[in-house]
Amino acid sequence: xxxxxxxxxxLLAVAHQSYWWWDGSDFLxxxxxxxxxxxxxxxxxTAATLWAMAVKFCWPTIAHDGEGAEAVGAGDGNTGGxx
Amino acid sequence: xxxxxxxxxxxxxxxxxLLTLGLLSSRSSRGTSADYFLASRGIGPFLLLMxxxxxxxxAFALVGSSxxxxxxxxxxxxxxxxxSGIIHSACFFLVGIKLWSFGKRHGYxxxxxxxxxxxxxxxxxxxxxxxxxxxxxxxxxxxVISSGSVIQGMTAGAFPEMFPNDxxxxxxxxxxxxxxxxxxxxxxxxxxxxxxxxxxxxxxxQTIVFMILGCVTFWVIAAELGxxxxxxxxxxxxxxxxxxxxxxxxxxxxxxxxxxAYTADPVAEVIKPRKPHGIGQLxxxxxxxxxxxxGMFPHLFQHWLTARSAKSFRLSVIAHPLMIMIVWVPCVLIxxxxxxxxxHGKPVIPPNLANSNLVLTIMVKKMTSPVLxxxxxxxxxxxxxxxxDSQFLCVGSIFTNDIAAHYVGRDKLTDKQKLFIGRGFVxxxxxxxxxxxxxxxSKSVFQMAIWCFSGFASLFPLVFASVYWxxxxxxGAYACVLTAAASWIYLFRDSGYGANREYLFLDMMPVxxxxxxxxxxxxxxxxxxxxxxxxxxxxxxxxxxxxxxSPNA
Numbered sequence: 001x002x003x004x005x006x007x008x009x010x011l012l013a014v015a016h017q018s019y020w021w022w023d024g025s026d027f028l029x030x031x032x033x034x035x036x037x038x039x040x041x042x043x044x045x046t047a048a049t050l051w052a053m054a055v056k057f058c059w060p061t062i063a064h065d066g067e068g069a070e071a072v073g074a075g076d077g078n079t080g081g082x083x
Numbered sequence: 084x085x086x087x088x089x090x091x092x093x094x095x096x097x098x099x100x101l102l103t104l105g106l107l108s109s110r111s112s113r114g115t116s117a118d119y120f121l122a123s124r125g126i127g128p129f130l131l132l133m134x135x136x137x138x139x140x141x142a143f144a145l146v147g148s149s150x151x152x153x154x155x156x157x158x159x160x161x162x163x164x165x166x167s168g169i170i171h172s173a174c175f176f177l178v179g180i181k182l183w184s185f186g187k188r189h190g191y192x193x194x195x196x197x198x199x200x201x202x203x204x205x206x207x208x209x210x211x212x213x214x215x216x217x218x219x220x221x222x223x224x225x226x227v228i229s230s231g232s233v234i235q236g237m238t239a240g241a242f243p244e245m246f247p248n249d250x251x252x253x254x255x256x257x258x259x260x261x262x263x264x265x266x267x268x269x270x271x272x273x274x275x276x277x278x279x280x281x282x283x284x285x286x287x288x289q290t291i292v293f294m295i296l297g298c299v300t301f302w303v304i305a306a307e308l309g310x311x312x313x314x315x316x317x318x319x320x321x322x323x324x325x326x327x328x329x330x331x332x333x334x335x336x337x338x339x340x341x342x343x344a345y346t347a348d349p350v351a352e353v354i355k356p357r358k359p360h361g362i363g364q365l366x367x368x369x370x371x372x373x374x375x376x377x378g379m380f381p382h383l384f385q386h387w388l389t390a391r392s393a394k395s396f397r398l399s400v401i402a403h404p405l406m407i408m409i410v411w412v413p414c415v416l417i418x419x420x421x422x423x424x425x426x427h428g429k430p431v432i433p434p435n436l437a438n439s440n441l442v443l444t445i446m447v448k449k450m451t452s453p454v455l456x457x458x459x460x461x462x463x464x465x466x467x468x469x470x471x472d473s474q475f476l477c478v479g480s481i482f483t484n485d486i487a488a489h490y491v492g493r494d495k496l497t498d499k500q501k502l503f504i505g506r507g508f509v510x511x512x513x514x515x516x517x518x519x520x521x522x523x524x525s526k527s528v529f530q531m532a533i534w535c536f537s538g539f540a541s542l543f544p545l546v547f548a549s550v551y552w553x554x555x556x557x558x559g560a561y562a563c564v565l566t567a568a569a570s571w572i573y574l575f576r577d578s579g580y581g582a583n584r585e586y587l588f589l590d591m592m593p594v595x596x597x598x599x600x601x602x603x604x605x606x607x608x609x610x611x612x613x614x615x616x617x618x619x620x621x622x623x624x625x626x627x628x629x630x631x632x633s634p635n636a
Contacts, residue, residue: 009169032312032416033412034315037160040160040161043165044404045405047404048172048403048404051404055176062393
């Protein structure tokens with residue numbers, strides 16, 4: 001499922017290029033939204049849908065999720081790196 | 084009370100409300116630097132969504148988008164908004180959650196602390212510090228310039244004797260320098276008292292304000308133009324190229340004909356046609372690189388770390404593209420309508436308007452009531468301030484934690500001293516930003532944002548490799564940062580320091596070249612240099628993380 005969801009997100013990025021709507025100023029969606037703009041609003045809605053699927057089916061396993069855990073203080077764990 | 088004074092009263096009330104909110108939020112503070120910089124890592128899903136969205140949607144989203152739509156047409160939505168809906172959420176999902184996890188586990192407050200540990204190098208902080216602060220300053224400038232312009236544009240006539248101006252539309256306005264100074268001061272005060280918790284509360288409030296007022300204003304302007312369909316029809320008649328993304332020779336012919344007719348008889352024609360600006364397919368494609376900047380914004384990193392749990396990110400990942408759409412679509416339509424808007428037989432936008440940053444404020448001022456105009460001004464300022472606050476806070480946080488506390492010694496500084504240093508550095512950066520903003524008041528917000536975002540995006544390979552590529556090494560990280568900086572400087576200089584607004588490199592947006600070069604440097608140099616130590620790999624690439632969304636190696 002993970003591959004399907006991320007594959008669809010990549011497809012959406014391709015569809016975002018929308019060459020096929022670039023040249024039309026006459027066709028208006030709802031009577032006032034130029035088709036090129038309406039198409040990209042649709043891309044935004046599709047993006048939200050696909051990311052909802054990603055949240056449902058591809059949520060990462062985090063070792064320290066923090067649910068119910070005590071919050072860690074600021075700046076208390078930095079080792080400062082090594083030169 | 085005239086329209087200008089009405090706006091002044093509403094703005095003052097709004098700023099007063101915001102200061103009260105900031106002061107109230109400080110009552111919830113635990114008084115520690117952990118609480119000041121990270122709200123004790125206790126921010127839930129709704130406040131996180133509002134913080135992230137309010138921070139990423141700045142003046143650029145309202146003033147810049149409408150101004151750019153006025154100049155270039157609807158293509159600006161595809162270039163910046165729908166692409167951001169895909170890429171921003173990807174950054175939250177793939178990078179933000181990982182960094183939150185590392186921050187929680189190892190106690191990080193800033194990006195530099197993470198990179199120092201991940202790349203086993205103390206000095207990488209000294210390389211990153213000037214780069215990050217240097218890129219945040221233009222981002223701050225976007226907000227400060229816009230706030231000064233908006234207040235000046237909306238308060239004309241308020242103080243005709245105190246602030247006379249030769250330009251009629253600014254006569255009696257609160258001057259640009261004063262409006263910008265007041266906004267800087269208000270944001271600084273509530274950041275000082277409320278810290279990141281104050282900015283989260285203020286962002287939630289301000290995001291709700293600017294979204295509601297934006298929608299209301301959109302419908303009022305549409306109604307004034309005879310309804311949305313009539314408004315778009317005017318554009319079809321006078322500037323049809325603004326409703327398209329690409330420009331054909333026929334569009335140019337149509338423009339030349341209209342311009343000739345207008346020049347011959349400006350009274351009869353009324354609307355001066357606006358020159359069509361299209362975009363090439365490769366340039367459009369490479370705009371997709373710009374939203375990658377979100378992965379490296381230091382102020383977003385700080386907001387990510389405030390999350391109570393990884394699950395707090397879910398709402399942001401899903402709702403962010405929709406919220407971008409709700410804000411951008413009306414702004415783009417208003418910008419496009421402005422090209423051809425006529426009220427009482429006169430064009431709404433002056434024919435020779437040079438500063439497109441003013442398009443939204445002129446439309447609002449001429450087409451809504453003074454009260455709604457005042458409220459919308461407050462809404463625009465809300466969008467601006469909801470970004471400025473996070474940026475102010477993050478520069479203070481970076482200086483305190485990565486320079487002062489790091490080199491003086493974390494244990495040698497008390498919490499009180501850390502807060503004092505952080506606030507002092509904020510004052511310094513705001514002062515520098517303010518003085519630059521006073522000099523650069525006519526700079527295009529959109530152009531400045533593009534170069535600023537491009538700089539952050541060029542560093543995206545650094546953060547992506549640091550969380551997903553075990554082989555990413557210290558030398559690779561240095562090479563990536565230095566290549567990103569060098570390529571940014573080279574291309575910015577090549578564009579005439581941003582003067583060439585149509586600048587492309589190999590027909591692509593310069594950001595694409597920067598990202599490709601910095602990625603190449605990261606990969607090649609990492610492969611040619613020793614890998615990170617086993618200790619570091621164990622610290623950042625645990626088996627549990629490996630079971631996540633993407634492979635670690």
